[in-house]
Amino acid sequence: MPERSRRAAGVVTETLPSAMYRVRLDEGPLVLAHIADRIDRNFVRLLVGDRVRVELSPVDVGRGRIVEKL
């Protein structure tokens, strides 16, 4: 039986201070996500409207980490 992935795709809807973003997931919910260190180091700029992949927190359903720009 497959497990629900903790990764989901979405669209950046708002950029917030300290490398935080609000992301609307394709599945519906809005999550607060910070950018993963490994992509921040490459100076990837994220803008409103960018499609990203988010790794969701297993602890806090409203939070995640942006791991990939699609």
Next chain:
Amino acid sequence: MIVCRSAAELEKMRAAGRLVADVLTELAGLVAPGVTTAALDAVAEERIRAAGAIPAFKGYHGYPATICASINEEVIHGIPSGRRILNEGDIVSIDVGASLDGYYGDHAVTLAVGLVSEQAATLLRVTEESLYKAIERVRVGGRISDIGHAVQQHVEAYGFSVVREFVGHGIGQRMHEEPQVPNYGEPGRGPRLAEGMVLAIEPMVNAGKPAVKVLGDGWTAVTRDGSLSAHFEHTVAVTADGPWILTAREVPVGARR
């Protein structure tokens, strides 16, 4: 944390795996036009309980049945029902899991009901091939994402697509353990495979686009574009000699035609 199993534990997992393989072999023999998915579910539950094992799915986050039976555009987690009748030309994915002596086995195949379209037959063949290509990548020192990469490479070459929202998983004393095993991605990423790890590798492949949605029952995942979807799964242990398919059977069944 990813648990590595001892040789004795792997033997127990093989016993659980053999049981689900035997059950699935029997179910595959029953698949025919006119059969309901609830009938298949009843046989599976009876066989699992007769062997002294426990159906793994029943009660899992409230799932109501022993098997998942997903027809045509249903990707996974189809709930068996007395009103769902298999028709000639359908494809049906049957997923079975059981725990025996505290250890889990998890296994799925997609079967053709009677004669199916050429597209459906190709989808079944390619998805099953992608599972075995993924299993070939299971070796000590390899990486988790090598598995998904092998699946994605193979199925996308045929114009099919990989479901992202659901993934394979570690398995052992619980059905879902660390790590998650996606069926897509770049190779050489994620945790390294070590001797004794056990993974449920399960490509879910759509004939059309990758997007899926979950229906109002909270379980059944269907393709958003209504295209056909196939799903094959084995429970595989990482050993020094390479992959050990714990859910292997003596006589292969499946969608080869």
